[in-house]
Amino acid sequence: MTILENVTRSFTNHFNRLPGFISKAPGRVNLIGEHTDYNDGFVLPAAIDFFTLVATSEREDDLIQVIALDYAGQTDEFSVNAGFDAHPTQMWSNYIRAVVRTLVDRGHQLKGCNLVVSGNVPQGAGLSSSASLEVAIAQAILTVAGIQIPATELALIGQAAENNYVGCACGIMDQLVSASGKKGHALLIDCRSLEATPIIMPPQLSIVIINSGVERGLVDSEYNLRRQQCAEAAKFFNQSVLRDVTKEQFLAAAHELPDVVRKRAKHVIEENERTVEAAKALATNNVALLSQLMAESHVSMRDLFEITTPEIDYLVAALDKELGSDGGVRMTGGGFGGCIVALMPKQKLSAVASTLVDYQLKTGLIATPFICTPEQGASLVAVES
Ligand code: GLA
Numbered sequence: 001m002t003i004l005e006n007v008t009r010s011f012t013n014h015f016n017r018l019p020g021f022i023s024k025a026p027g028r029v030n031l032i033g034e035h036t037d038y039n040d041g042f043v044l045p046a047a048i049d050f051f052t053l054v055a056t057s058e059r060e061d062d063l064i065q066v067i068a069l070d071y072a073g074q075t076d077e078f079s080v081n082a083g084f085d086a087h088p089t090q091m092w093s094n095y096i097r098a099v100v101r102t103l104v105d106r107g108h109q110l111k112g113c114n115l116v117v118s119g120n121v122p123q124g125a126g127l128s129s130s131a132s133l134e135v136a137i138a139q140a141i142l143t144v145a146g147i148q149i150p151a152t153e154l155a156l157i158g159q160a161a162e163n164n165y166v167g168c169a170c171g172i173m174d175q176l177v178s179a180s181g182k183k184g185h186a187l188l189i190d191c192r193s194l195e196a197t198p199i200i201m202p203p204q205l206s207i208v209i210i211n212s213g214v215e216r217g218l219v220d221s222e223y224n225l226r227r228q229q230c231a232e233a234a235k236f237f238n239q240s241v242l243r244d245v246t247k248e249q250f251l252a253a254a255h256e257l258p259d260v261v262r263k264r265a266k267h268v269i270e271e272n273e274r275t276v277e278a279a280k281a282l283a284t285n286n287v288a289l290l291s292q293l294m295a296e297s298h299v300s301m302r303d304l305f306e307i308t309t310p311e312i313d314y315l316v317a318a319l320d321k322e323l324g325s326d327g328g329v330r331m332t333g334g335g336f337g338g339c340i341v342a343l344m345p346k347q348k349l350s351a352v353a354s355t356l357v358d359y360q361l362k363t364g365l366i367a368t369p370f371i372c373t374p375e376q377g378a379s380l381v382a383v384e385s
Contacts, residue, residue, distance in 0.1 A: 003053055003118050008383060010069055011055040011116040019055035019116070022381040023140035025132045026051040027121035028177045029209055029341050029372060030332045031186055031282075032297050033275035035305060037171030039230055039268045040192040040243035042275040044199070044282070045173055046207065046374035047181025052119030052132040053381070056140040059112035064100060064141070068092050069118040080110040080141075084165045092117075095130055098165035099137045102157050105164075113144040125211050126333025130166075131174035134158030135378050143380060151180035151377060152194045169224050181377035188279040192243060202285045207372045208342040208352060209332070210319075213365035214311050216337035223334055226264060226305065233257065233265035242268045267304035271297060287326060290343060294328030295320060307335025311363045316340055318358060322351035 001009070004022065011019045026047040033043035059065070066076045068090075076093040078085075084101040087093035096115075103110060115137070121129035138157045142149060158175035162168050176194065177187055185198035201207070230242055236257060237245045242265055250269050254262050274293045281289040298316050302308040308316075312331050319329045319342055327344030342352070349371070356367050 003120055004381065006069060007053045007055040007116050007118050010067065010118075011057075011114070014067060014116065015057065015114050017057065018385055019383050020057040021143065021383060023054040023056055023136045023143065023378070024051050024381050025136035025139065025178045025378040026181060026375050027127040027129055027132045028174055028181070029127060029207060029339070030173065031341060031343065032278045032294060032330065033173075033271060034297065034301055034331075034333070034335070035226055035230070035307070036268055036271050036275060037173040037189075037191040038169070038227055039234075039272075040241040041268065041272040042279075043173045043189050043191060044186050044275050044279055045177040045189070046186040046201070047177050047377050048127070048207070048209070048372040049375050050119070050121040050127060050132075050370075050372070051375075052117065052121060052129070052136040054136045054140040055116040055383075056144060057114050058144050059114055062112045064096070064113060064115065066093070066096055066115045066117060069116065080104070080112055092133070094166055095133050095161070096137050098161035099134050099157065100141060101165055102161040103138065103141060105160075106157065108142065108147055109145060110141055111145050113141060115140060122211060124216050124338070126216065126335075126338030127209070128174035128178060128333075130162065131158055131178045134161055135175055135178040139378050139380070152176065154378060155179040168220055169227055177377065179378045181375055183376045184374055186279075186282060186374060188276070197279070199279050199282050201374050202282065202287070204345050205287070205327070205343045206346055206349060207374065208344060208349070209370045209372055210315065210340050210342070210352070210356070211368045211370075212309075212312050212315055212338065212340060213367050214309050214337035216334075219334060219336050222307070222336055226307070229261050229264040230268055233261045236261070243272065245269060247273070263304040263306070267300045271300060287328070287343070287345075291323065291325045291328040294330040294343070298330035301331055301335065305335075307331075309337060311359075311365060312337070312340060314362060315355070315359050315367065318355045319352070322355055323348055
């Protein structure tokens with residue numbers, strides 16, 4: 001049974017009627033531009049063919065009733081106008097409560113609704129399962145209330161929910177690409193203006209995501225620490241974000257910065273340049289340049305931003321050796337475990353299998369590969385009876 005059939009069937013069994021519609025929002029993979037979004041910089045992600053679905057229909061009262069199929073059918077129920085109260089045990093509930101509360105904060109008049117949620121974005125792997133949940137839920141609840149908003153606003157709601165209520169100080173990348181991804185394309189996003197330029201993916205390149213099997217640890221505390229260090233660096237240059245510090249200004253004064261802060265700033269300033277260059281390389285099918293930029297990005301995450309792990313470094317180095325200049329590979333997402341992403345021609349796909357066997361022998365970890373396609377962002381799916 002597909003996830004679509006499953007949410008539709010479960011909804012019908014539970015609520016004795018077909019859902020009115022299904023809200024869908026994808027996860028994402030970031031090709032390059034890591035930890036640049038909250039510095040008002042550039043990112044180059046693509047929405048992928050892993051997604052969250054929310055079967056939805058209106059209710060007569062003001063309650064939101066939710067069933068989470070991926071959590072053994074756990075449920076939650078609260079008034080659309082209730083304040084935010086963290087759920088004592090169900091973390092998934094907090095994302096939904098946070099989105100509803102954020103919509104109310106922004107002055108939207110909401111209606112009660114029934115929701116059945118399920119998805120296939122691997123959780124805790126750095127592929128934005130939470131952003132896809134936030135965007136799918138916001139879209140579902142707004143649609144029930146008859147409210148239409150632009151994709152950027154949908155993304156800002158997801159980010160605000162996470163920042164203000166869930167407690168993660170994330171940037172805008174994940175929610176924005178989940179809300180506005182374009183089929184067959186990556187998006188070059190300027191995280192200051194939120195302008196997203198679609199870049200067509202060369203058809204001969206496959207996007208291969210490999211879950212390293214390294215559990216992501218210390219993510220929130222280390223993530224928030226990186227944000228503080230970037231802010232400290234920007235402040236040194238009398239700016240509020242590193243986007244406004246040029247390479248020349250940085251180089252002229254870098255020696256005055258504390259070592260750690262200098263390394264963080266160097267990563268962000270150079271990663272912004274690499275990301276813009278990588279978008280051009282992708283658009284012109286310059287795979288050798290992409291390969292080089294992705295390799296530099298990984299080294300910078302490893303040595304300057306210090307967010308990789310030894311196992312992931314090993315995996316990236318082993319695959320990089322196989323691909324040479326025919327493809328690129330780097331860790332993707334916030335770091336401290338999770339996934340790597342590789343862009344490679346189809347004839348190199350066999351290299352992945354041998355690399356993973358070698359990786360398991362070396363680290364004892366089982367890595368899982370997925371071949372992904374770039375997909376459109378959030379959408380409504382009609383219900384078939
Ligand atoms: C997480 C955050 C994003 C971004 C990345 C790192 O995915 O949610 O906003 O900062 O890490 O690039």
